[in-house]
Amino acid sequence: MSELIPVRQMDPSHPSDKIYVRDTEGLYQRIRAFSLWALMGLYFGAVWINVNGQQIVHFDLPARQFHLFGATFWPQDFFLLSLMLLICAFGLCFITSLVGRVWCGYTCPQTAWTFVFMWLEEKVEGSRNQRIKLDRRGPTLNRLRKKSLKHGLWLLVALGTGVTFIGYFYPIRELVPDLATFSMSNGWAGFFIGFFTLATYLNAGWMREKVCLHMCPYARFQSAMFDEDTFTVCYDGPRGEPRGPRKKNSDQRTQGLGDCVDCGICVQVCPTGIDIRQGLQYECINCGLCVDACNQVMDRMDYPRGLIRYTSANALNGLASGWLRPRVLIYGASLILMATLVVVLASTRPALYLEVMRDRGGLYQTGPGELIENTYNLKLTNRSPQRETFDLRVAGPEGTRLLQSLQVTLDSGQNRTVPAVVQIPASKISASRSDLTFTASSQDNPALGISTDSTFFGPAPRPGSPSRNAP
Ligand code: SF4
Ligand code: SF4
Structure with a gap:
């Protein structure tokens, strides 16, 4: 497998460190939008659902009880909870060994909140080009108005996130009225709402991909779970190179060119600002946005889709590739074993x-x-x-x-x-x-x-x- 190389391609049209992500459409963007909005809905909605008078997800620290979708866990169930966390960790390893960092691209909370913040940014400040122009224009009233609106909306979402998060510990139906009437008896709840509001605003609004690149440990050890058969986003170098611009319907073969028209759109849509044509890189979160973007270019050029696609290194090199490999089987068997143990332990818990x-x-x-x-x-x-x-x-x-x-x-x-x-x-x-x-x-x-x-x-x-x- 080609090694994960840390290459970060800055947008040549804007040499500052800021990445202006271009919006794109396509299958993976639709799957991503569905997954991320659904997860946001679950996060903001689950806290309001009560069954038999009990919030379905409630970490009741004073009573030392965790309520999770109808099941209640006490400190005596610590082993069970630890086992569930272990299952999540092994599940992540299993998925990563099969399909790379799809967790990062489609379900990670950092991705979900960044996605919502970027969506708001685009609604307020416009497309990528409009945002670049707005930032270059210097201080104007229009810029001040747009920036204020954007940051106000970001802060609102961040505040909602903070309140909801604390609502998983402090019953939300008491928390919200207490906040609205400034009658909250628990000062710690107020402190943590402020903390999570600020953390969300900074992480999703300002730091974005830097969290994935410099703070998330998963990005660093993911290569230990990859192998030559891991399904991940790859650029088909032999087909695309040598890259170069050309007119539509011109015969690129006579010009000695591959299928890549060197438009740079795959770089512009990348949320981490990398150029996938330089090979698999640890910054890649496997979101598939460059696949969608490149497919649109291929359609316009009447070339076959899939110059950038989800595939494995072996498949790309014309070698046999399969799903069942020793590491996948080991992760899978461990998962089944632990899940069975959890079911047995949970069903035999004393009443x-x-x-x-x-x-x-x-x-x-x-x-x-x-x-x-x-x-x-x-x-x-x-x-x-x-x-x-x-x-x-x-x-x-x-x-x-x-x-x-x-x-x-x-x-x-x-x-x-x-x-x-x-x-x-x-x-x-x-x-x-x-x-x-x-x-x-x-x-x-x-x-x-x-x-x-x-x-x-x-x-x-x-x-x-x-x-x-x-x-
Ligand atoms: S989008 Fe496709 S054609 Fe355009 S630069 Fe990227 S790989 Fe080449
Ligand atoms: S290179 Fe493609 S798949 Fe990887 S993060 Fe960028 S856009 Fe997503």
Whole structure:
């Protein structure tokens, strides 16, 4: 595979570092627009969808619960969440090994927001040529008006992005009225809205492709997932070279020219400002815009389409090319394995959690009637779909009992911590540590119960003395 070479072709018509992206039309632009608008719609819309009174995506940090499309995850599910993130990472590797950086070109949030910001820029300031002229013209009233409108719109989108993002943590139906009435009790929410607004405005409005080129680590290690069969945007050099301008319908073969008319449009439409004719480069986000642009040129020249196209290095060189390769199979098998594990773990998650925490105040107390006491905090989480009342019990050495009987009623998804004092007669304690088992069981649903082991501390028997509970 040709190595990913860092070549950045500046637009010769505007030698500053700014890239003026030219709008184009075509199949890949349509797919891209559909994908990016749909993702934006999902981002701004999902936060407003409630099912059974619960926001479908809500990271409820104070309650330590993550609600994701009807499923609720607690801190105990950390392993499951980590596995899901791992699946996403392997999914990215799998897709990249097959079709290169299509994630970057069609779904990455940086691409999506940049796309919307560029769309607004074009609506306000006009086409690429009009934007270049506007910037060259120097300060005028018209320029000031257009720039103010553009930046105002960018800030509005950025603010909407910031509010929506925080709405995934702080219920959006409370957040928006609180913001509108300046009655927000949580100052951190205000701080993070400001932070994400600024970050969006700078990333999508000002930095754009620089984020992909200099800040995104994925651009740097993507080559490790590429091979000669990876499907990516390529320029057909043997067909296109030697490049050169010519009139339509002239016979380029007699002029010794290839199919590339050297119009430079593929460079002008590129969001990262590179020239794909110089080979595969790490800046290329595989968006296919140069394919669309070049196909239009080919149509105008009555040449076959596909001078720039999605293909693999092997296919371009006339070699056999296939989808099933060792790395694809390894990524795919790992994905299937992890997805199966997630399904099994998720479907066998207990509907009840009982966490037992010993009181740190002391090892034990001696109560009335030679009773040794240990204090615990029992945290019970009801993950069943309905409200339940649970009896809490304890089992251990003979005579083990709770100081008070404990009953806890919990709504679905609710958790509560209750203190519990366990008593054991001193005469029944044979070691400084005894095993205990706490049990929680539903009063109405016999199948719903859970046990958790813990330790009871008592006075150590004196060396050589007979066991306290010996007959
Ligand atoms: S758009 Fe096509 S014809 Fe024009 S310069 Fe690029 S590769 Fe050549
Ligand atoms: S070279 Fe083509 S595919 Fe790559 S980023 Fe530029 S326009 Fe997109």
